[in-house]
Amino acid sequence: LVLDWRLTLLLFVSVAPVTLYSVTRCSKQLRNVTQKRLESENQVATIFSETLSRIAVVQLFSSSRRSSGFEEQNRSNYKAEMKMLRSKNKMVRSVEIGTAVGTGLVFWFGARQVLERNMSPGDLIVFVSYLRTLFKPVRRVATLIAQTSRVRVSAERIMQLLKTEPEIRDAPDAIVAPGFRGHVEFVGVSFGYEPGWLALRDISFKVHAGQTVAVTGLSGSGKSTLTSLIPRLYDPATGAVLIDGEDLRRYQLSSLRNQIAVVPQSPMLFGSTIIENITYGADSFDREAVHRATRLAHADEFIDKLPKGYETVLGERGKGLSAGQRQRIAIARALWRDAPIVILDEPTTGLDAVAEGYVLAAIENLLRNRTAFVITHRPSTMRKADLILVLEAGTLVEFGTFDQLFRAKTRLRQLCELQLSHAGIDKNTMDLQWTGSL
Ligand SMILES: Nc1ncnc2c1ncn2[C@@H]1O[C@H](COP(=O)(O)OP(=O)(O)OP(=O)(O)O)[C@@H](O)[C@H]1O
Numbered sequence: 001l002v003l004d005w006r007l008t009l010l011l012f013v014s015v016a017p018v019t020l021y022s023v024t025r026c027s028k029q030l031r032n033v034t035q036k037r038l039e040s041e042n043q044v045a046t047i048f049s050e051t052l053s054r055i056a057v058v059q060l061f062s063s064s065r066r067s068s069g070f071e072e073q074n075r076s077n078y079k080a081e082m083k084m085l086r087s088k089n090k091m092v093r094s095v096e097i098g099t100a101v102g103t104g105l106v107f108w109f110g111a112r113q114v115l116e117r118n119m120s121p122g123d124l125i126v127f128v129s130y131l132r133t134l135f136k137p138v139r140r141v142a143t144l145i146a147q148t149s150r151v152r153v154s155a156e157r158i159m160q161l162l163k164t165e166p167e168i169r170d171a172p173d174a175i176v177a178p179g180f181r182g183h184v185e186f187v188g189v190s191f192g193y194e195p196g197w198l199a200l201r202d203i204s205f206k207v208h209a210g211q212t213v214a215v216t217g218l219s220g221s222g223k224s225t226l227t228s229l230i231p232r233l234y235d236p237a238t239g240a241v242l243i244d245g246e247d248l249r250r251y252q253l254s255s256l257r258n259q260i261a262v263v264p265q266s267p268m269l270f271g272s273t274i275i276e277n278i279t280y281g282a283d284s285f286d287r288e289a290v291h292r293a294t295r296l297a298h299a300d301e302f303i304d305k306l307p308k309g310y311e312t313v314l315g316e317r318g319k320g321l322s323a324g325q326r327q328r329i330a331i332a333r334a335l336w337r338d339a340p341i342v343i344l345d346e347p348t349t350g351l352d353a354v355a356e357g358y359v360l361a362a363i364e365n366l367l368r369n370r371t372a373f374v375i376t377h378r379p380s381t382m383r384k385a386d387l388i389l390v391l392e393a394g395t396l397v398e399f400g401t402f403d404q405l406f407r408a409k410t411r412l413r414q415l416c417e418l419q420l421s422h423a424g425i426d427k428n429t430m431d432l433q434w435t436g437s438l
């Protein structure tokens with residue numbers, strides 16, 4: 001018994017600390033490589049989904065040359081995975097070695113005791129067989145630790161994500177916005193997505209309630225950025241955006257955004273019924289109001305023809321509808337919300353002439369009695385607007401009515417000419433008859 005006790009002590013003093021030390025060290029290392037591995041897996045998934053969403057373009061250019069970024073990322077993902085597996089196996093191995101050395105030590109010490117006749121061979125054999133039973137759970141614990149490290153890293157990432165606070169928040173003393181009349185003003189607004197570079201520089205202009213503003217300029221000039229400041233998706237770095245004379249930051253976000261309807265370039269539709277898409281976010285609604293909105297949006301014509309009508313379930317992102325129909329649903333949504341301020345981002349891009357005609361008619365109904373910002377390249381849409389705002393590299397270069405701006409050598413004139421020649425339109429088209437002489 002005394003011998004058993006000494007053997008046990010030997011075991012704990014020699015083997016346990018070494019094993020414990022190597023397990024903790026390995027598990028820390030394992031966590032690190034697991035984190036790297038998950039990050040690289042993430043990268044691969046990003047590239048993969050991007051490529052898939054652009055598959056049409058990829059096919060169009062028949063890229064037999066596969067995306068080199070993908071292969072590279074895949075390779076580094078493979079390396080990360082191997083590193084993780086190696087580190088996991090290292091831990092399991094060190095436990096194996098620890099137990100083996102422990103058994104060896106016990107044997108060596110025990111054998112000497114047997115030779116000195118302090119212990120019977122039977123006792124030693126019993127002790128060693130007990131030892132094996134003892135080591136089994138130790139090995140299991142090591143494998144478990146290896147498995148939990150992955151769970152732990154994943155959980156940490158989820159917690160990080162949950163902890164990120166939105167940058168735009170209500171001020172503590174924010175007020176509920178009253179019903180807007182629709183007066184919008186930019187006062188010396190500058191804004192940049194990244195430090196050291198401004199997407200908008202010192203922009204000032206005033207729009208009265210009910211006016212339609214056409215926002216135009218080359219790609220990347222800041223049109224979408226400018227309009228995204230109105231529902232306060234971002235705050236200006238300097239200057240202020242005012243609605244009805246109050247800084248947006250004074251209003252509670254939800255009460256502000258409730259009064260602004262946005263029709264984006266490619267509308268966000270959800271995989272639910274048409275009526276749920278139109279009344280998105282509302283707990284209850286009046287069916288008659290929805291029908292009024294779809295009538296004005298020229299959407300009732302095709303919805304009524306669908307076998308299930310308003311209960312038709314759309315595919316993901318509105319699959320099952322044409323681009324023009326999706327756009328009319330988005331306009332119906334804006335009409336149904338009856339917001340005093342609307343923003344349309346190139347609402348007719350990519351539509352053929354027939355679809356465009358319907359959408360333009362729907363837009364005309366939407367603009368009535370509302371303050372509207374319409375991002376557009378179409379000279380005819382600009383002509384119908386009350387005001388035109390021309391952006392160039394984040395700066396407001398021209399602001400005024402079509403008649404004021406459509407003169408020789410203005411930026412607007414150049415942009416219109418560029419647009420028309422781009423579309424292959426010659427001087428006899430309707431657009432040109434509208435715009436007068438070109
Ligand atoms: N989320 C973003 N993060 C960083 N930079 C951005 C972001 N969105 C836009 N930008 C940059 O800000 C500038 C203005 O972009 P914006 O989208 O406002 O241009 P745009 O006039 O709407 O162009 P387009 O006609 O192509 O839609 C561009 O240089 C663009 O690269």
Ligand SMILES: [Mg+2]
Pocket residue numbers: 223224225345
């Ligand atoms: Mg844009």
